Amino acid sequence: MSLRKEMQMYLKSLKIKNGKKISLNDFDTNYDKKMVTKEDGENILKNGIEHLAELQDKLYADDRYSVLIVLQAMDAAGKDGAIKHVMRGFNPQGVKVASFKSPSNQELDHDYFWRHYKELPGKGEIGIFNRSHYENVLVTKVHPEFLLNEKLPGFNSVEKFDKKFWAKRYKQINRFEKNLYENGTIILKFFLHVSKDEQKKRFLERIDNPNKNWKFSLADAKERKYWEQYQQAYEDMMKATSQDYAPWYVLPADDKWFTRICIGAVLLFELDKLKLKYPNVSEEMKKQLLLAKEELLSEK
Numbered sequence: 001m002s003l004r005k006e007m008q009m010y011l012k013s014l015k016i017k018n019g020k021k022i023s024l025n026d027f028d029t030n031y032d033k034k035m036v037t038k039e040d041g042e043n044i045l046k047n048g049i050e051h052l053a054e055l056q057d058k059l060y061a062d063d064r065y066s067v068l069i070v071l072q073a074m075d076a077a078g079k080d081g082a083i084k085h086v087m088r089g090f091n092p093q094g095v096k097v098a099s100f101k102s103p104s105n106q107e108l109d110h111d112y113f114w115r116h117y118k119e120l121p122g123k124g125e126i127g128i129f130n131r132s133h134y135e136n137v138l139v140t141k142v143h144p145e146f147l148l149n150e151k152l153p154g155f156n157s158v159e160k161f162d163k164k165f166w167a168k169r170y171k172q173i174n175r176f177e178k179n180l181y182e183n184g185t186i187i188l189k190f191f192l193h194v195s196k197d198e199q200k201k202r203f204l205e206r207i208d209n210p211n212k213n214w215k216f217s218l219a220d221a222k223e224r225k226y227w228e229q230y231q232q233a234y235e236d237m238m239k240a241t242s243q244d245y246a247p248w249y250v251l252p253a254d255d256k257w258f259t260r261i262c263i264g265a266v267l268l269f270e271l272d273k274l275k276l277k278y279p280n281v282s283e284e285m286k287k288q289l290l291l292a293k294e295e296l297l298s299e300k
Contacts, residue, residue: 003044007035007265014027014249016239023235024234024250027250029194029195029253030254030255031258034255036261038255038258044261045264056091056095058276058277059124060094064184067125068187069188070134071131072132072192073193073194074199074230075220075223077194082190082192086260094126096121099130100115108149123184137166141166141237144161170237188249189249190251190263195254196227
């Protein structure tokens with residue numbers, strides 16, 4: 001079996017089926033049957049990045065599709081590193097990266113999609129959401145008191161945020177993404193599945209290494225207390241919002257290099273499906289190009 005075929009089959013096993021109940025315990029955080037070594041994997045990623053750069057160029061020239069990549073994970077799972085390494089071959093002019101923190105007062109005065117709409121990629125562009133609209137069914141589900149800041153009519157206490165509320169919010173997200181898809185946006189969503197032990201290790205590295213101190217946040221460490229609640233929130237969210245037009249992938253994240261290969265491979269396979277090509281040049285345009293060439297060559 002070719003490496004490409006083996007990788008496709010593996011990634012298919014990480015893709016969440018719509019409506020299927022999942023348990024994150026069934027997914028590896030450290031896949032121990034990797035089809036390549038770390039050294040070979042880095043070479044494969046390098047070659048893949050070159051191919052992705054070519055596809056990005058065609059995506060821009062084709063001007064029919066946009067691509068939205070959504071990255072969600074527990075803290076220290078490697079989202080920033082994935083963006084840095086997988087996207088390094090792209091033309092920065094065609095890539096938009098948006099990182100979403102706690103909403104501002106202005107953002108809270110609008111519906112929760114508002115700040116995300118503004119960062120969506122245009123035709124021919126690739127957009128990356130480092131955290132996303134899904135924070136509104138993750139952080140807020142673990143800490144429903146945050147929802148009170150949205151000043152939703154009829155919701156004046158935490159007790160009001162029941163199963164019906166969350167089911168309605170999942171439907172809102174599905175409608176939002178389906179509208180994007182039907183208007184030419186390819187949506188790929190990745191959950192970087194890191195283990196609690198690996199997160200602890202990375203937190204300690206950030207504390208012990210002066211060059212990484214800036215990455216550490218006491219708030220991140222405090223959220224570890226809610227690990228199980230977050231795992232449940234992710235399971236519920238992916239079950240409700242993984243669609244054929246906007247699938248979720250659960251990627252093992254304890255080995256960062258392998259996570260990056262998985263992201264790059266999904267991008268490569270999905271962009272290949274679009275059969276992107278440079279626009280055809282009309283006969284009239286070809287004549288104009290020849291005339292322009294003659295003028296340039298005749299210059300003294």
